[in-house]
Amino acid sequence: MSTLLEVSGVSVTFDGFRAINNLSFQIGKAEMRAIIGPNGAGKTTFMDIVTGKTRPDEGRVIWGDKSVSLLKMSEAQIARAGVGRKFQRPTVFEDQSVFDNLLLALKKDRNPFSVLFYKRGPSDTEKVHTLAEQIGLTDHLPRKSGELSHGQKQWLEIGMLLAQEPQLLLVDEPAAGMTPEEREHTTSILVEAAKTRAVVVVEHDMEFVRRLNCKVTVLHEGSVLAEGSLDHVTSNQEVIDVYLGR
């Protein structure tokens, strides 16, 4: 399986605190991966590095078939290259309708002039409706997204990610604050998405990770502690010591 994203030897220091320490990580083109680890293990910082929000002090981040480095690109360029990111808290544009939120995210030319003269055709409307169906928000398209429940906002944000048609999805704690039924739905959306692209899920909740049924990477103090199936890593003594045993 060819590699989509390769992070190697990356380190970041914030005011003397080493948030990421010689971290290496890779993921294939259609793969689901869960990242777990205690608070402060560097999970969010890892996402910040991949999406261009934080620049590492050293190391390489190599992307795609052409093996381009993501380190020289801006956040927007990385997003256009095919990395979608979901934040921990649901961040949707609350003042705008669900429809507009999805339309905004659709993969299109992002240049201000083409956006200014953009005219919505039937195919785009169709795409938005398909996405809404996928995330179960068809009935809520005309509503302002600020009126949605927390779980619905999370799905909307996942829908916006899918609308970008990214090759890699980075999802930060998608199941936080959800009911069991909502978690079920979220799992199925993510599993479905991982069939055609790479999905990285950062999650605290072991039960949710188990349901994703994928390879797990355990982070601790900014580097990879263990990697493998959930059963494999949870039986690792080091992992039990730093994380599970507490």
Place this chain on the structure above:
Amino acid sequence: MSKSLFARNPSVLIFLACLALFTLGVTALSEALGTGLISTSFVKTLGKTLCLCLIAIAMDLVWGYTGILSLGHFAFFGLGGYMIGMWLMYERTRDIIVTSMANNDIPPTPQEVTDAIGNQIFGVVGSSDFPVIWAFSHSLTLQLVLVVAVPGLLALVFGWLAFRSRVTGVYLSILTQAMTLALALFLFQNDSGLRGNNGLSGLQNLPGLDAVPQATVSLWFLWASALALGLGYLFAAWVVSGKFGSVLRGIRDDEARVRFLGYSVETYKLFIFTVTAIIAGIAGALYYPQAGIINPAEIAPIASIYLAVWVAIGGRGRLYGAVIGAAFVSLVSTWFTGGQVPSIPLGFYTIDWVDWWLVLLGLSFVLVTLFAPRGIGGLFDYWTNGRPPNRHGQDLGPGAGALQEKEADA
């Protein structure tokens, strides 16, 4: 689904109709073409107010929709005024000089004419040579290009530097204040080339049209201002109604999210900053011929702060709110500072509104911000769609087992 601009925004048509009615009404009551109920000076005040409404729309685009609190847009307004003022002053002075020199025994050479004009214009700052920046002042077309180009370029360069460094929020506001202050201080200098603190004057006289009474000229400018405001409103409504407006509001509400969607936030900010600076320049170019004089005090930092106050009181994030705010506050301000409001004797102290008006304005700004963040324009919501529910801090999920927002934060 794809309805026309007007069908999606009925307020645009209502606004344009009101503007047309207003213009017709003023024309019918003016001294030049109507009953004379409205004095020429008041026609000018109304025309100027329309220009202020236009810059308020620009401010609303940049602040209300995009969330960039620019406190420097009056610099662009003033620059637009200076650019048109240069042509008006040059051309009118030339007319006067040529007329007076026509009586000379020897016809004057072009050089003599130019020198005489220079002497006439710059004598007040102890100079007689034309500065380089007056190179195009003989041509109306070129100066009209500069009305758009100079504010646009300044905004482009300033915005590029500021947005590229990701300066946001209050720091950007301070930076824009510094820009307008620096520009004002520069223009205050006698050797700035724009007559220092004297500014440019006599702008109400259109060159070659001395025979036309001011009553008529004031109407022409009222019509031009109304047309510019109407077109500016249409343009702004078009910009904010589509996907572009969606991006702008996204930037206002969550800049990082827009960036991670792949939009270059800095480019969008630069675009809207520059476009609104150009609108401000056009508004200024229509305003100052009606005011008759422009000097550097016009672009003092406080002017841009007033602009923000108008938009806040009118209701930001909606175009008609900005117009209402600018028209209402500037007209009321004219009324209060004109000394027409009776003073209130309190026995121990007399409230003189010329002095106390600013206190009243400041107080109403604070009150609007605290109690009516939607401003005057927000009143319209009561009869259109009511208020959206505020769901912050409610149950997160639909089920009873759902976590509360507080818990989810942990």
